[in-house]
Amino acid sequence: MMKLLLRPLACLLAAIPLRAAEPETRLLYVAAPGIRNYLEWGGHGVLVFDIDHGHKFLRRIPFGGLDEQGVPRNVKGVCAHAATKRLFIGTSHTLSCIDLVTGKVLWEKPFEGGCDRMSITPDGRDIYLPGLEQDFWNIVDAATGDIVKRLDTPDTGSHNTVVDVGGGHAYLAGLRSPVLRVVDTKTRGIIREVGPFSSAIRPFTVNGKGTLCFVNVNGLLGFEIGDTATGGMLHRVQVQGFPTGAVKRHGCPSHGVGLTPDERELWVSDGHNQRLHYFDATVMPPKQVGSVALRDDPGWVTFSIKGDYAYASSGDVIDVASHKIVATLEDEEGRHVGSEKLLEIDFADGRPVRTGDQFGLGRVR
Numbered sequence: 001m002m003k004l005l006l007r008p009l010a011c012l013l014a015a016i017p018l019r020a021a022e023p024e025t026r027l028l029y030v031a032a033p034g035i036r037n038y039l040e041w042g043g044h045g046v047l048v049f050d051i052d053h054g055h056k057f058l059r060r061i062p063f064g065g066l067d068e069q070g071v072p073r074n075v076k077g078v079c080a081h082a083a084t085k086r087l088f089i090g091t092s093h094t095l096s097c098i099d100l101v102t103g104k105v106l107w108e109k110p111f112e113g114g115c116d117r118m119s120i121t122p123d124g125r126d127i128y129l130p131g132l133e134q135d136f137w138n139i140v141d142a143a144t145g146d147i148v149k150r151l152d153t154p155d156t157g158s159h160n161t162v163v164d165v166g167g168g169h170a171y172l173a174g175l176r177s178p179v180l181r182v183v184d185t186k187t188r189g190i191i192r193e194v195g196p197f198s199s200a201i202r203p204f205t206v207n208g209k210g211t212l213c214f215v216n217v218n219g220l221l222g223f224e225i226g227d228t229a230t231g232g233m234l235h236r237v238q239v240q241g242f243p244t245g246a247v248k249r250h251g252c253p254s255h256g257v258g259l260t261p262d263e264r265e266l267w268v269s270d271g272h273n274q275r276l277h278y279f280d281a282t283v284m285p286p287k288q289v290g291s292v293a294l295r296d297d298p299g300w301v302t303f304s305i306k307g308d309y310a311y312a313s314s315g316d317v318i319d320v321a322s323h324k325i326v327a328t329l330e331d332e333e334g335r336h337v338g339s340e341k342l343l344e345i346d347f348a349d350g351r352p353v354r355t356g357d358q359f360g361l362g363r364v365r
Contacts, residue, residue: 025347026051026304027058028311030329031075031089034339035299035313036249042337044072046089046098047329051304051344055317055327063098064108065091076132077117077161078341081124081142082352087345088142090115092132095145100345100352109145111138117160117341119359121185122167128183130158133175137161139188149188153181160203164210165363169228171213173201180204180213182228194226197233203256203300207263207362214257214266221253223268225285235285239270239277247271248297256300256340258360260320261307265289267360269298269312276301276312278323292318292325300340302360313340 028049032042046061065073073091080087080100087098095115096108114132120142121127127140135156139149156174163170163185170183178196183189195201197217204215206228213226222238244253248271256269259281266281274294279286292312300313303320310318315338317327329337344356 024353027345027347028055029078029080029087029343029345030337030339031078031341032337032339033072034075034341037072037074039072040335041315042329042331042335042339046087047331047337049329051309055329057330057332060332061098061103063089063096063105065089065094065096067093075339075341076115077119078343078358079118079120079127080343080345080352080355081120082345082355084124084142085352086124086142088118088120088127090118090129092116095127095129095140097142097145101350107145116158117358119161119163119170119357121163121170122165126185126188128161128163128170128172130161130172130174133157133159135174137172151183151188151190153177153190157200160201162204162206162359162361164206165208165361166210166365169210171204171206171228173204173215175202176200178217180215180226180228192231194228194231195233197224197226198236202250202252202254203359205258205360205362207259208364214259216252216254216257216268218252221270221272223254223257223266237279237285239268240288242270242273242275242277242291245272249299256298256313258301258303258310259362260303260310260360261305261363263362263364265320267301267310269301271297271299274298274314276310276318290323292316292323294325295328295336296338302342302356302358305344305346305354305356311342314338
């Protein structure tokens with residue numbers, strides 16, 4: 001009898017066509033104003049671009065981040081977490097949390113001492129949020145925005161923050177310090193220092209194993225390399241064949257450094273000459289190979305998750321294999337879009353499945 005009952009049901013199910021899984025969509029999220037408070041580089045909001053369709057502009061997601069007069073504050077950082085479906089936008093004063101599916105702002109909180117460029121742990125638990133050029137970092141609960149712990153770092157000028165792809169360590173760099181501090185994310189405590197480097201640390205990145213850091217420093221067109229285990233400085237690499245001169249922003253020759261995800265190349269910005277220089281990172285120290293001319297001074301560089309595209313803060317999109325510019329970011333009004341705060345987020349069936357990072361982190365583990 002049971003077989004007789006199941007047979008019509010099986011026939012009915014067989015007649016229902018199976019819906020093919022939708023292909024994944026790769027989207028680039030660009031927070032603006034992401035070059036100081038300059039609204040001419042894309043206005044205000046989170047601009048979303050379709051990576052696999054020529055980086056076409058798709059939509060603008062509004063968020064808060066306004067001052068008392070209703071003027072957009074500088075965006076200082078961006079990070080995201082796929083499993084919790086959350087995007088975080090930090091301004092000079094506030095941290096906003098946005099639902100990646102609905103686009104709604106879930107919460108926005110101000111922080112005493114301001115906010116600078118933050119980073120989230122891969123498990124989505126903690127955000128390491130520096131005060132705005134202060135002498136501390138707040139560890140923030142990513143679900144609520146509440147402060148879990150404060151890390152005091154005297155005489156640093158808290159600024160840039162990286163959590164490595166493995167999630168075991170956070171790295172803290174300040175505008176007034178030549179030393180990179182390393183945090184154990186399990187204990188939430190500082191466990192060692194790397195350096196000192198030759199001057200105060202500006203942007204930096206780390207490799208996938210978390211064994212090497214690559215740092216920009218004041219006064220250098222190029223980068224320095226540190227051993228995060230021993231704390232020693234290993235190499236100083238200066239860009240050859242290009243002069244050092246005045247830059248529009250940031251006050252240092254190189255403000256932006258990143259590894260391709262496969263760690264085969266390292267790219268570094270050159271504000272005076274409006275270029276990105278790329279190096280062979282399969283040798284140590286990395287060997288200078290070539291450069292790409294851009295439409296404006298670069299103050300940042302990061303990469304798509306697969307590593308097929310490099311993103312300069314000028315809004316130039318560069319094919320990594322050919323080292324050629326293949327697109328430029330434009331908003332719905334045709335304005336050039338530029339930002340130092342951007343990352344890739346991939347979706348499947350309307351839900352986020354993976355996120356990139358604003359820093360050009362190595363991903364070889």
